[in-house]
Amino acid sequence: VGEVVQRFFHRFIPSVLTILAVVAYLFYLNGILTLTTLVIAPLMGALISWFGDRLLLRSRLNQESMSDLSSLLTEAFAGISLTRAFAAEEYEIRRFSAMAENNRLARFQTEQVKAIQDPVVGFLYAMSVLGVFWVGGWQISEGNLTGSQFLGFIAGVAMLIDPIVHITNNYSELKQGEASVERIFELLDTRSQVRELPGARPMPPIQGWVEFEQVSFAYKPDQPVLKRISFQVAPGEIVALVGSSGAGKSTLVNLIPRFYDPQEGCIRIDGIDIRTVTLKSLRRQIGIVPQEITLFSGTIASNIAYGQEDFDLEAVRQAARVANIDSFIESLPDGYATRVGERGVTLSGGQRQRLAIARALLLNPKILILDEATSALDNESEALVQEALQRLMQRCTVFVIAHRLSTVRSAHRIFVLEQGQLLEEGNHRELLSKGGRYAQFHWRQFQ
Incomplete structure (x- = not known):
């Protein structure tokens, strides 16, 4: 051109x-x-x-x-x-x-x-x-x-x-x-389907109340992914989403930061319809650790503080400590100034995921979304992440997606999704005692 x-x-x-x-x-x-x-x-x-x-x-x-x-x-x-x-x-x-x-x-x-x-x-x-x-x-x-x-x-x-x-x-x-x-x-000329409404106001500092009211969503009109989902989650509560592949778990959590908008129903945070606030003010208060971790070819510190040109190194260290990766970083020759290589090729899968957790924690979010965040961790690393999650329990609302049920036993509530519907709800003991779908998942993994 x-x-x-x-x-x-x-x-x-x-x-x-x-x-x-x-x-x-x-x-x-x-x-x-x-x-x-x-x-x-x-x-x-x-x-x-x-x-x-x-x-x-x-x-x-x-x-x-x-x-x-x-x-x-x-x-x-x-x-x-x-x-x-x-x-x-x-x-x-x-x-x-x-x-x-x-x-x-x-x-x-x-x-x-x-x-x-x-x-x-x-x-x-x-x-x-x-x-x-x-x-x-x-x-x-x-x-x-x-x-x-x-x-x-x-x-x-x-x-x-x-x-x-x-x-x-x-x-x-x-x-x-x-x-x-x-x-x-x-x-x-391509426009995002998710747009800010005229006059959208900044989201005030949130506490972590999350409410879904009769939410339905479909990527294609004739193929619904979520069907009339309703629930309320209190601040500091850890909620685990369990279900077979394609049940709608990732789609559900992607609706919270408005990566998509539901066709029906309403999603509120602290009683505020998230469609009425600016996207930046909403997403800056939500920490996300995706299943596919993306790291950039800068230093470890710049990757943890991604999106922040002038960051506080001590805050970065604190986030790394909470994510249980500080000791590993300090053991490197250049510490937090160590370069991770393109797409983080110099780090193991578990190390990349803990870095991603530290990146999310640095935002000091009131809502934290972990989408299969422990999928690439060995037992020791998983235990470290679980310990980090326990520290977060009192200060933010956590949504955890996991196929391994050992990672969700300590959740306050477990939502079982099946074909886009909320089939069961309760803690680990309650769902096992019901002998329903969650109990079947548990039996298959721990028989």
């Missing part, structure tokens, strides 16, 4: 102005010859436009194939360890070769249209010049034009060659650039 804009102002516009000036000069010299020169211009313009439409179509395919190829390369490099583990090098090479060939064919078709356009437009221009010579010779024989006048006119016609070539080529590049611009504005 940058190249197209540069050429548009440096070549296309000057070429158009040059043609207008030269044509005006040619009309001044001889109107009949000028009309002869321009008689083929409409056909030439129609052909250039037709070729431009073909180029736009080919360029769209070319851009899409290049995007697919880039995505494949990103996946291949990110998953190189898995590729080696499965001895799939040849498979990846074949995938890349096939997609690269598709990209080559798409680019070839684009260049093919341009290659056909140039000689066709050149032939029409040559026919126009031939007509000028024929009409000019006839006017000279009739005594209406002198030889010097005709040579001056031909010199003017010659001045049109470069501008016409530039316009033809630049128009082709403009159509190619249009395909890029379409993709850019398609992204820029």
Whole structure:
């Protein structure tokens, strides 16, 4: 797009102005010859436009194939360890070769249209010049034009060659650039489905009351994920969400920071409908530890204090102590200034998850969401995290998603979700005594 804009102002516009000036000069010299020169211009313009439409179509395919190829390369490099583990090098090479060939064919078709356009437009221009010579010779024989006048006119016609070539080529590049611009504005015009209401006010400091009232949600209209969920959670309460995969556990907690809005029902925090407050003021008071941990290639301290340019190192240390990772960080040669590498490759899975917990704790949240936060921890690390959670119990509301029931036994309440519905509710002992769905999960894991 940058190249197209540069050429548009440096070549296309000057070429158009040059043609207008030269044509005006040619009309001044001889109107009949000028009309002869321009008689083929409409056909030439129609052909250039037709070729431009073909180029736009080919360029769209070319851009899409290049995007697919880039995505494949990103996946291949990110998953190189898995590729080696499965001895799939040849498979990846074949995938890349096939997609690269598709990209080559798409680019070839684009260049093919341009290659056909140039000689066709050149032939029409040559026919126009031939007509000028024929009409000019006839006017000279009739005594209406002198030889010097005709040579001056031909010199003017010659001045049109470069501008016409530039316009033809630049128009082709403009159509190619249009395909890029379409993709850019398609992204820029995308709007989040979650929007702040006009006049949304900042969320005041929250205590941690969470209320779901008849909440229903679906990613697709005909496939509900949550069905009329209602519950209330008090500040400082630890709530565990249990259920089979696809039951709606992650979706439920993602509604709290308004990553999505429910189609029906209302979600309140401290009695305030979360749709009436600004997103930033809401999310800055909610700590989240996702299942897939994302670390950046900075220092350990900057990763814990993510999103804060000027952070208090002592506050970072305190968050790390609560997350039971301070001693590990201090054992590193550079301590909190140790660089973690791209995506945290220098750390183990358990260490990355405890860093993510420390990152969430640094916000001093009143609501903490742990989405499978102990999935990559060994027994010792899990015990450390459980100890950290016990420290948090008195100062924030915690939502825990876990498939391993050993991590949820100490929760104040356990919600059992099944096919988007709240099937059971109670603490560990109560649910076991009921002999329902939770008891079945427990029996399968601890039989």
